[in-house]
Amino acid sequence: IVDITNWVLLETGQPLHAFDYDNFRPRRGLIRKAKPGERFLTLDGVGRTLSSNSLLITDGETPVAIAGIMGGEKSEVSGSTQNILLESAYFDPATTRRASKELGLVSESSYRFERGTDPENVVFASKRATRLIQELAGGEVLKGMVECYPNKVTFPRVRLRSRRVSTVIGIEIPKEQSRDILTGLGFRVEGDETFEVSVPSYRPDITREVDLIEEIARILNYDNIPALERPGGELVTPLPQEQELTRAISGILCGRGFFETVTYIFKEPGKYRVFGGDDGFVQLLNPISEELSILRPNLTGSLLETVNYNLNRYEKNIRIFEIGKVYFKTGEKEFSERWRLAAAISGHRERRHWSLSPTPVDLFDLKGELEGLLERLNLPDVSFRPKGEAIFEAAKGFDLFSEDQCLGEFGKIAEEVLEAFDIKEAVFSFEIDFERLLKLVPRERRYQSLPKFPPVDRDIAIVVDHRILAGEIEKSIRELDLDSLEEISPFDQYVGKQVPPGKKSLAFSIRYRSPERTLTEKEVESSQKRLVQHLKAKFGAQLRS
Template sequence: MLVPIKWLKDYVDLDIDIKDYVDGMTMSGTKVESVEEVGQNIDKVVVGKIIEITPHPNADSLLVTKVDVGGEILQIITGANNIKVNNYVPVALHGSTLPDGTKIKKGKLRGLESNGMLCSPEELGLNAESFPDGIYILDKEYPLGTDIKKVLGLDDKIVEFEITNNRPDCLSMLGIARETAATFGLKMNYPSIEVSGKDGDVSDYISVDVQATDLCPRFAVRVIKNVEVKSSPAWMQDRLLKAGVRPINNIVDITNYVMLETGQPMHAYDLNMLEGNKIVVRRAKDNEKIVTLDEIERILDNKTLVIADENKAIGIAGIMGGYNSEIKEDTKTIAFEAAIFDSVNVRLSSKKLGIRTEASSRFEKGLDAAMVQFAIDRACHLVEELGAGEVVGGMIDIYPTRKERRIMNLRTERVKWLLGVDIPVDKMKKILESLEFKVSGVGILEVSVPTFRDDVTIEADLIEEIARIYGYDNIPSKLMDTTFTQGGRNEKQRIREIVRDNMTAQGLFETCTYTFVSPSVFNQINCKAENPLRKAIKIINPLGEDQSIMRTTIIPNMLEVISRNYNRKITEGMFYELSKVYLAEELPLKDLAHERDTLIIGIYGDKDFFDLKGIIENLMDDLNITNYRVLPSNNESFHPGRTAELLINNKRIGYLGEIHPDVLDNYDIPTRVYIAELDFEEIVLQTNLNIKYKPLPKYPSIQRDIAVVVSEEITAGQIEEIIRNKGGKLVEEVNLFDIYRGSQIEEGYKSMAYSIIYRSEEKTLTEEDITKVHNKILNSLASQVGAILRS
């Protein structure tokens, strides 16, 4: 945002050094990017009056002038032909300097002395497009000899502010003036919006139909008749140029001036070009075409909002007007439009069409609907001030849902607690009121937030407003007046660290893969059509088809890691990943997805199922989980008969086993792969970190070994569970130390040898005590799994 200081002084009586000004504004939160001093290099260029013009005796293209520069009459030779006697012009004296560094000295032209130079707009550093060719003719009489910088405003300074997206109110002279007034404790002066002439009624000239009310919450129109299109006065052109806007004509310049002044973009339509004398605010038709003011044809779709008449689009809402309704020299009746358009729609339409304008840059940040009437009345006031036309009475203002001020409470004690400084309540009120908040109350202040401050939504925002205007440099640096608490990880974080440490200690490498996957992964891992894993969430704006859904399982990611490693000649490896899967209750999503932490372990090479099972058992020991079992199971991604499920307290936690050969073929893996995928959220619930230590046992233990013959389908876990259940508290430890299959055992059976350690916490066990429990275990093994004691 470019802010000429002379223009800023219309709204606030600013009398401060420019360095102090930019420092103060930056400290109060309105960051200054740069300061440009207009005409800084101009020296000894003054106002002169031409009192005589004669032809040069030795050159047909030159004129000899006598110029009064105040107390001295100079002879100056010029080649310009647009000057007349009594014109007031800028004169560069002998020894003067121009903006580009050119030095002017007296000399001779074709034999006659010339004691300076009459200056053109371009030579003074002005925009040559906005002025006629030749010498700059001043608009009125000025004291002769006056420094031209004061006359033309070339002694001005232009401050460039960096405006953040949350402060669109500061994209205006009034917004910067408001911040200036609050920062330096000055009074804010608003410009006049009074309109005297109000002949007729606007409804006699035009009607408005807002069809897309969701994209246009407010639309206002006023009409100007008997328009005289001409150049704007020099003061307006000067301000527009300094603010970075090229002057065009008085009507267009007024709309741009009001936009820069108030922050509210406006547009003017030639009423005679509107069919049916009607404005319609609607969505564009698919493939509807419009030629915009830059004379480029645009093709629109039904998501773009347009301003139209009865038959055609005449402008793209919030972005650019149409060439078919622009203001021309013969325009006699115009419609001023000021409106509010949906910020998201303007941003998307602007990006889609490749157009970015001063208007779109403001609309896309969200504007204040309350400013619409002020802006359109200000434009009408300027029309009368410049004599550009006659304002028709009345205004069409379609504003179905009025925007109201937000009411918030501010605890004064909270201000002190948060900032660490005791600011008087009266000072707080004064600061907020200087920013146009309305404040009442004492201990708890009731604050009415102005409609242009949508960024102020919570109590902390109000405190921030107080802090920045009070001055961050006025808040002393000190330690917080509070008690300190010791930080640390929560239980889930601690368990996560235990898991990572355990996996690393067992030789596994951690992987980190994308949570975006391809829909084809479900076919690759043999998921059936009805498998709930296929209920994946689609990404609205995917990077590509290969990353278009959120994963519901990490198995494909682990297989990709193993495939990549194996195909790079790494013949064995052990990996794990602790990350999230994303599960949906229903599709399309109505609620947020369930993000569940999942642990996956993958091993290949010189490894087998029992290596994988051992890794999980070691992890269970570290997490102090004892009531778990590994039982045979089935899963379409795993090898039939080589798959198991992990249960903790009889609740399935996940699957482990050898991956199906067809799945391995899909990933180009020619070796066996073993994977376990476990629900980490459930593991956390079953983990017991409250370990209680007990003293060493007082009484000795007794060890008994047994070998039983059982059918092949009986698992070691089943036998161990029976031993522990029937042995009760006396069984301290059960260890499987041998499995035998051979000539001494019938085919289809196996011998399993266990070491059982008995111990009592209350007494020394006798042979009778041990025999009683031991026989109970053997009888249960025989009855439940058909075990025969091997002699």
């Protein structure tokens, strides 16, 4: 009997189950949802705890099978079985899969029901098995069949554009050929240029236009479709902006001599407390060990671990970066994760060479790499402001701003932080909020024609309060909107005997140029005079003679 049900399963794709009907008390067949916590002994001898996600076949009172998955031990067919109840059914794929995964139980039946069986095949498979039982097992078939089909399954009609077939496959396919192929596969095709295709019940996998195109390509034989050397047409999908930016950053930094790292997100809390306590740590409920019990709160720590690993193996010149996620608490039971970009450098500026003296990297090397990256990304209005965080040495930590938004930080890592990671060499690093960076990086790059007229350069040196930043003065000059101002850049800072205490001297190079004509000396001097008056009024600046 069991062999016959298995044979019909392989022959028709329809799972069947034979019950020992004498074990039904009362002799009924009802289907219901399992009760939460209900226990059931399956054919494999395992007692299972069920939830309301499972369907049960019952005799009206006692469960006899988990619907679509496995029968029960108490109702299985044995050598003493005299009367059989044959069950053939169609069960919802999602319901079957949910119960199968929850129970960790996969069977030949569940495998097929999860993927969708043919509801129109239920009666045929039952009759086929009945006939084989009659012929091979000497069974006597009783008259009649109990059938319950309350919600008839409807089959989709899919719209297929004949021109779309040729576009996707890549060769010209006459619409008549597409119609003949689909008709030969059992589909009913109506229409002319745009087909309305009725999907047969035994093809639950066909739900979209592209599914029908795949069927046509399969019958044509993929070997008969020539391969194109390059992609084209509507199938070329542009990369998401975050993926474009990730590739751009990786390409730029690798081109500047950096190596990309990919590190574990599980970390040891002891090391990371040096970044400011453990209040924001995301603790794992069941960690592998204490050393891997939190999710990393930043990428800088991951890079410092990589620096330590390389220094211990006598790799002294280190330039590394990573793009990855960090995790932190935002409330009592609330958590957040964000993408970050971080980089670290240590060692010497150049590779060892007989003609060069080894020069250690410093803060300006890191700043140059950061500025080079942001310039290539065309990030607007970049500025740096001093930072007082303990992660960096005093006066050697800075916040990175663009359009008055703080994007990240960079500087020389403080001694106490390096000690926590057992590093004895100087390390410089930056860490940027990748998601904020993504919003500010322009997707389009603008170009302008080469200038036709010569520039006029002027230098200016001013004495200001030592707390005023060069970046503040530069930004203020740009906002002044001077006629023909093209470029401004600081090139010198002086603190010493020739300036009063509490003051410093800053020098700027200023370039003027008109796109329409050559500027006159009078025009340049007028702009320069206006600039000096503005600096005196806003910053109390004095020209340095």
